[in-house]
Amino acid sequence: MNILIVGSGGREHAFAWKIAQSPLCQQLFVAPGNAGTAQLATNLPIGVNDFDAIATAVLENHISLVIVGPEEPLVRGIRDYFESREDLKKVLLLGPDSRGAQLEGSKDFSKNFMVKHHIPTAASRTFVKETLEDGLEYITQQAFPLVLKADGLAAGKGVIIAADVAEAQQTLREMLVDAKFGDASQKVVIEEYLHGIELSVFVLTDGVNYHILPEAKDYKRIGEGDSGPNTGGMGAVSPVPFADDAFQKKVEERIVRPTLNGLKAEGIRYVGFIFIGLMNVKGDPYVIEYNCRMGDPETEVVLPRIDSDLLMLLKAAAEGKLKYVNFAVSNKMAVTTVVVAGGYPGEYAKGDVIQLPGKQNYTTIFHAGTKHSETGEVVTNGGRVLAVTALGTSIQEARQRSQTAAAAVQYEGKYFRRDIGLDLL
Numbered sequence: 001m002n003i004l005i006v007g008s009g010g011r012e013h014a015f016a017w018k019i020a021q022s023p024l025c026q027q028l029f030v031a032p033g034n035a036g037t038a039q040l041a042t043n044l045p046i047g048v049n050d051f052d053a054i055a056t057a058v059l060e061n062h063i064s065l066v067i068v069g070p071e072e073p074l075v076r077g078i079r080d081y082f083e084s085r086e087d088l089k090k091v092l093l094l095g096p097d098s099r100g101a102q103l104e105g106s107k108d109f110s111k112n113f114m115v116k117h118h119i120p121t122a123a124s125r126t127f128v129k130e131t132l133e134d135g136l137e138y139i140t141q142q143a144f145p146l147v148l149k150a151d152g153l154a155a156g157k158g159v160i161i162a163a164d165v166a167e168a169q170q171t172l173r174e175m176l177v178d179a180k181f182g183d184a185s186q187k188v189v190i191e192e193y194l195h196g197i198e199l200s201v202f203v204l205t206d207g208v209n210y211h212i213l214p215e216a217k218d219y220k221r222i223g224e225g226d227s228g229p230n231t232g233g234m235g236a237v238s239p240v241p242f243a244d245d246a247f248q249k250k251v252e253e254r255i256v257r258p259t260l261n262g263l264k265a266e267g268i269r270y271v272g273f274i275f276i277g278l279m280n281v282k283g284d285p286y287v288i289e290y291n292c293r294m295g296d297p298e299t300e301v302v303l304p305r306i307d308s309d310l311l312m313l314l315k316a317a318a319e320g321k322l323k324y325v326n327f328a329v330s331n332k333m334a335v336t337t338v339v340v341a342g343g344y345p346g347e348y349a350k351g352d353v354i355q356l357p358g359k360q361n362y363t364t365i366f367h368a369g370t371k372h373s374e375t376g377e378v379v380t381n382g383g384r385v386l387a388v389t390a391l392g393t394s395i396q397e398a399r400q401r402s403q404t405a406a407a408a409v410q411y412e413g414k415y416f417r418r419d420i421g422l423d424l425l
Contacts, residue, residue, distance in 0.1 A: 002027040002062050003311070005041070006048050006078075007069025008034050010338075010368035010387035011296035015067060015310075016040045017364065018303045022311035029061055035378045036367025048073045051081045058091055065311075065318055068095035068272075071153060074292050075105035079271075092318035093271075096292050100263065100270040103290035107151045107189045110290050117262035119255055121287045122279075124191030126151070129176045138190060139168045145193045149289075150175060152184030157230050157345065161193065196281040198288065199240045200298050201251055203260075203276065204313065206322040207269040210260060211313070212252065214305045214329050215243050216298040217424070222345060224419045231345045232384055235402075235420030236336045237395060238301040242280060251278065251285045259290075271318060300366050300387040301334035335398040335421050336389045337406040341369070342413025344383035349413060352380045357408035363390040363401050365409075380411055388416075395421050 001024050005012050013036040019025050020040045031054060033043035046053045048070055058066060066082070068074055077098035082088045095101075102109040107126075114121040127135035139146065146168050150158030158181045162168035168190075175185035202213040216238040222228040243251075255276060263270045275291035275298075294302070303310065308327035316325040341348035356365060356378070366389060369382015388406040392398030399421040406416045 001064040004029045004063045005067045010366040011299040012069040013366040014299045018310045024311045034367045035370040065092040074101040095272040096270045100268045101292040104292040107149045122191040149189045150181040150185035151187035154181040154184040194279040196279040201276045203274040206317045206320045209322040233297045234417045236297045236301045237421045297336045297387045300336040300389045305330045332391045333398040335402040337402045339386040339416045352412040354378045355410040363405045
């Protein structure tokens with residue numbers, strides 16, 4: 001098969017790395033890709049939302065399967081576009097249509113969906129600019145901290161946890177009146193803060209059948225001890241020690257099955273990944289958010305723990321034949337440390353030359369924000385630059401390997417969190 005992966009981050013490099021190992025993979029393309037994917041595949045200089053150019057590349061390169069990495073093309077309807085074109089209808093595509101992608105594309109939609117289908121989640125209300133005064137009043141009646149979420153896509157940064165009434169009211173004004181997150185905050189969901197520990201569960205479904213992939217815990221904030229502003233993710237660990245069989249059974253019965261049944265009830269045939277962001281509250285799972293794709297950097301710890309042929313699994317899902325394919329998960333632990341540009345998630349420089357350490361056992365460096373310069377050097381090209389993943393027989397061993405390799409990476413302004421996974425030891 002010829003495969004096209006849409007995207008340019010660490011998640012897409014991890015997909016390319018795993019898919020390239022499959023005997024089913026004949027030629028691999030990534031659009032637009034990065035310096036890491038260039039080592040495994042042919043990068044195509046096409047933006048993730050340029051559906052016409054993606055379609056042309058699919059036809060010219062005889063692509064059999066398209067794997068969509070990021071959320072934006074899914075929310076914008078890349079599946080709908082493919083299904084609307086006679087010459088693309090037979091091309092397999094992994095990812096939901098625009099209706100299914102509303103699970104991530106609209107926090108308001110997903111909250112209503114959960115309430116309607118009795119899926120445990122935090123109590124909430126949604127406000128728009130016209131109901132700002134109601135929102136300000138609502139805040140005064142809530143317990144703190146309080147969570148405010150931009151309704152639309154905000155690159156993982158549209159969630160503010162307010163400590164008191166004044167901060168919550170100021171944040172609501174900034175989001176609704178000052179358009180702090182642009183169109184994404186035309187609606188704001190205000191929800192109760194759940195006290196517990198976070199983790200993510202990933203489901204691959206063909207629309208009827210499903211497999212639950214290895215779970216992961218990521219680290220969102222820039223600073224050690226989970227301090228400072230939110231980022232797209234500073235590291236991840238899989239498996240999660242407290243997600244034992246009893247907890248995972250609750251997740252499957254109370255969340256995974258009702259979610260898939262709810263999608264069917266809404267007339268949505270959902271093909272692809274569902275990322276379920278959870279809070280473990282005293283042993284019970286509550287949904288914080290859905291994503292309509294795999295997480296980043298969680299993908300970088302989940303895929304290395306899948307021992308089976310990933311491409312066979314993805315092909316089966318896209319064809320509606322998932323029930324015929326099982327998969328094996330390694331009992332090894334995986335830890336990813338994300339190495340970022342100085343200043344991220346604020347202003348940061350690009351174009352700094354990266355020096356990578358030599359190959360280290362059980363360690364893989366996934367490229368996220370990188371590219372090749374005109375002189376052929378690998379340089380920084382984003383806030384999150386590299387995701388350094390290591391496997392080990394314990395979290396401690398995997399953590400040590402990941403952190404050692406992250407420390408050996410060299411470029412101007414490099415930063416990484418040194419406490420990834422420490423809270424789980």
